[in-house]
Amino acid sequence: MNALRPAPPNxxxxxxxxxxxxxxxxDGAVLPARDWLPAxxxxxxxILALHGFTDSxxxxxxxxxxxxxxxxxxxxxDQRGFGDTASxxxxxGIPRMVNDAAELVAQLRARYPTLPVIVLGESMGGAxxxxxxxRPGHAADAYVLAAPAVWGWGQMDPAVAATLIAASAxxxxxxxxxxxxxxxxxASDNIPALMRMGSDPLTLRRPSVAMLRGLVDLMxxxxxxxxxxxxxxxxxxxxxxxxxxxxxxAAAWTKLxxxxxxxxxxxxxxxxxxxxDRALVIADILTWLDTPQTWLPSGADTAAAAWQADHxxxxxxxxxxxxxxxxxxxxxxxxxx
Numbered sequence: 259m260n261a262l263r264p265a266p267p268n269x270x271x272x273x274x275x276x277x278x279x280x281x282x283x284x285d286g287a288v289l290p291a292r293d294w295l296p297a298x299x300x301x302x303x304x305i306l307a308l309h310g311f312t313d314s315x316x317x318x319x320x321x322x323x324x325x326x327x328x329x330x331x332x333x334x335x336d337q338r339g340f341g342d343t344a345s346x347x348x349x350x351g352i353p354r355m356v357n358d359a360a361e362l363v364a365q366l367r368a369r370y371p372t373l374p375v376i377v378l379g380e381s382m383g384g385a386x387x388x389x390x391x392x393r394p395g396h397a398a399d400a401y402v403l404a405a406p407a408v409w410g411w412g413q414m415d416p417a418v419a420a421t422l423i424a425a426s427a428x429x430x431x432x433x434x435x436x437x438x439x440x441x442x443x444x445a446s447d448n449i450p451a452l453m454r455m456g457s458d459p460l461t462l463r464r465p466s467v468a469m470l471r472g473l474v475d476l477m478x479x480x481x482x483x484x485x486x487x488x489x490x491x492x493x494x495x496x497x498x499x500x501x502x503x504x505x506x507x508a509a510a511w512t513k514l515x516x517x518x519x520x521x522x523x524x525x526x527x528x529x530x531x532x533x534x535d536r537a538l539v540i541a542d543i544l545t546w547l548d549t550p551q552t553w554l555p556s557g558a559d560t561a562a563a564a565w566q567a568d569h570x571x572x573x574x575x576x577x578x579x580x581x582x583x584x585x586x587x588x589x590x591x592x593x594x595x
Contacts, residue, residue: 275316277342281335283361290342291315291335294322302329303374303547304366306398308359308383309334310529311407311473314341314460317380320451321531324540330376330547333366337383339469341460349472352479356389363390363397374399376547380531381407381501382473385480391491392483400490400550402543404530408510409502410478443500446529448536481506485513492519492546494539494558496526497565504565511566519546521558522565 277290292315296302305325309317315334322332336343338350338358350358359377367375377398379387384406391401446452455461462469493514495507511520521542523530530539542554553559 275319277315277336279333281362281365283338283358287338287358288344289335289338289358289362291333292318292322293334294318294326294332296326296329296331298329300329301331301370301373303331303376303399304370305330305332305376305378306359306362306366307332307334308337308377308379308386309340310381310383311469312340312462312465313380313382313455314458314462316341316458316460317455317532319454320448321536321540324537325544328544330544331370331373333362335362336460337386340462347462347466347469349466349469351472352389352476355386355476356393359386359390360393360397376400376402378402378404378543379406380404381528382476385476388480388487388493389476389483391489392486396489400547401487401492402546403491403493404539405495405499405502405507405526405528406480406493406510407473407477407502408481408484409506410474410481410509444498444527445501446527446532447498447525447534448529448532451529451532477502481510481513484510485515487515487518490550492521492543492550494521494523494526494530494542495562496523496528496530496533498526499528501528508566519550519559520562520566521554521556522562523556523558524561 275292277292279291279293281289281291283289307318307322309315315336318332318334322334325332338355339345339348363375363377375398377387377390377400379385379402381404384403385408387401388403388406388408390397391403493511495502495504495511497504499507514520521539523535523539525533525535526539527533530536533539538556538558542556542558545552545555
């Protein structure tokens with residue numbers, strides 16, 4: 259990893275931000291990254307931020323400064339196959355992506371041996387982090403899974419699942435238009451953030467069918483991994499999440515060991531850390547990192563218990579996953595997993 263410097267302030271949101279550092283994996287692959295560093299010492303910890311499907315290192319522009327202001331250094335790489343990586347729009351496979359995350363943790367731990375390393379994963383990144391957290395041992399000191407992508411084959415309409423499997427076998431390179439696939443969804447109530455994602459040159463706007471098939475395989479593996487989580491894990495979900503809706507999230511939650519902390523946001527969308535209420539989510543994460551046994555300030559843990567007691571979420575989820583994001587933001591539709 260090369261020299262680390264904070265990103266310059268006050269850059270316009272629609273400007274492409276160059277990567278100031280990169281991580282080199284064991285097979286030679288290079289993952290460009292951005293960082294947000296605390297202004298003062300001592301640091302409280304190091305956060306490895308893993309973005310969602312079609313997203314990039316830029317996906318952390320809103321929450322990362324808040325974590326840095328609280329004393330946590332944030333390092334956000336482009337995951338393999340996304341952003342500005344050489345393998346853009348090529349699915350690397352679940353083992354490789356999870357191994358990348360483990361190597362990233364090891365590199366950060368080697369650079370900052372006295373600091374706790376936290377993995378913060380959003381959506382697809384949350385699925386990668388969830389599988390890593392289920393592995394034997396403790397790669398990281400803590401894991402925060404923000405709306406992890408856990409919509410597996412079991413919650414998908416069988417005809418839709420068969421279509422995706424056939425398409426990935428017959429035309430893996432096909433790049434369907436997200437504006438013409440699935441249903442219209444709202445990934446966040448923060449419309450400027452959605453527009454930023456849609457206009458960012460690093461966003462993967464038309465992932466191949468092979469990428470979509472890989473995503474669903476990953477989501478299914480993450481759902482299965484829920485039963486094997488151990489160590490310090492906080493998992494977060496929102497009632498208004500239309501990408502990983504409550505029935506799919508609940509299927510994973512019912513498998514969780516009892517000591518895994520949970521937070522549920524009645525007004526939360528899929529991109530919890532970009533929503534207008536993101537300050538509540540960030541405050542909960544920071545509180546949990548400092549004092550993991552205390553109640554979350556927003557009451558999200560109480561809301562989580564009430565939500566799990568309401569079995570209305572057990573209804574079957576018949577829609578296609580993933581679905582295209584095609585609302586009225588004016589941005590080009592993307593799959594924001």
